[in-house]
Amino acid sequence: MPELPEVETVRRGLEPAMAGQRIARAEVRREGLRWPFPAGLADRLAGAVVERLRRRSKYILADLSTGETMLLHLGMSGRITISGMAAPHVPGRFHHHHPPVEKHDHVVFHMENGARIALNDARRFGALDLVATEALDSHPLLAALGPEPLGNAFSGAHLARSLQRRKSPIKALLLDQRIVAGLGNIYVCEALHRALIHPRRAGGRIGAARLERLASEVRLVLQEAIAAGGSSLRDYRQADGELGYFQHSFRVYDRAGHPCPTPGCTGKIRRIVQGGRSSFYCPACQK
DNA sequence: CGATACACCTGTGTGC
């Protein structure tokens, strides 16, 4: 599920069930995901109020009343499901009626308001950690992250600075979270197509004007995707059970063989492999 | 330093 728009969609979906609410009990059903869970996880979560839910790059950050922040990453296959339908006449209250726990539900949060929130991750590339809120910025997973693409620090000028003399293909550089934080394979392909840049172009050989265009297209595609509730590949649902629909707006991702959607372009979308990952682009209009 | 390959893991789709 998880590039920036999907993670932001999950964060928003969690808000009604989790923000301002107390975790009655955390059910930890395995030792860890990509890394072992922090020591005493269940005890450190039990009784904590989730004061607010934030997002940094592809991480969801839950600030707890205990002075710690829970850091959550969904990896490739992570998703979150909320159960306990909101009670119609009691805002913020959930029915205590839940479907059975599913395979790969690794951590289940039982909220005091009746909601049940399950972290499901088949491939277990995801992560969950706890860190003192005041030390959050120096957390190893966050410390080296580049600017938020939707924040003020991200611009064509920032790209120009970061890409100077870099010889790697622009595709790989945009996936580097130290340069800009939150893009993944889908939105890099989409942004490069919109900016008419070939994914193999060396980063250091793209002009300033084109980088401005690229920065702008990155922001636009992310904003459009967030507005659509993210992309749902296969039948993955967002936290609130709804399906994001941005996948219908892909111009190139997973569309090899289809005609290029750029107005006036007669090219056909191609798939190549870069760094072991698929890139989709139009050989006619992306230079 | 920068560039690339590989590792981690399960599920799904395809072709035989």
Next chain:
DNA sequence: TGCACACAGGTGTATC
């Protein structure tokens, strides 16, 4: 139906 294989939204680590 079974089997082998390619591929999947990420990213830390090892290696040159």
